[in-house]
Amino acid sequence: MLHLLAAASAAGSPPVWMSWLPIVGMIAIFWFLLIRPQMRQQKEHREKIAGIKKGDQVVTAGGLVGKVVRVDEHYADIEIAQGVKVKAVKSTIGDIVPPGGSAAND
Numbered sequence: 383m384l385h386l387l388a389a390a391s392a393a394g395s396p397p398v399w400m401s402w403l404p405i406v407g408m409i410a411i412f413w414f415l416l417i418r419p420q421m422r423q424q425k426e427h428r429e430k431i432a433g434i435k436k437g438d439q440v441v442t443a444g445g446l447v448g449k450v451v452r453v454d455e456h457y458a459d460i461e462i463a464q465g466v467k468v469k470a471v472k473s474t475i476g477d478i479v480p481p482g483g484s485a486a487n488d
Contacts, residue, residue: 431472434458439479442470447479 434440438450440460448462458475461467 430478431475434472434475434478439481440475441477441479443474443476446470 434450434453436450436453439447440450440458441447442460446460446462446468448460448468450458451461451467452459453472456472457469458472459467459469
């Protein structure tokens with residue numbers, strides 16, 4: 383009788399990989415809903431920043447709005463008022479203002 387109970391309990395337990403299935407499912411959900419879109423946004427931002435050229439209106443991460451006067455590999459000189467220029471690290475530029483946007487140097 384004891385032998386039958388042991389065999390019945392062993393046959394009724396699910397395989398070990400079934401216990402890992404919910405964890406793998408949660409990782410997949412996090413990947414597709416959080417991590418992958420974040421990586422796509424970062425890639426688009428890097429491409430946008432790499433395409434900055436002289437004359438573009440930009441907004442820095444600190445909220446400064448100005449016109450790009452000079453660009454090199456790592457920095458951009460931004461004119462935030464007439465005769466007032468600041469040097470910003472290119473990665474801190476948050477966005478490029480479209481041509482129809484309000485001008486910062488008026």
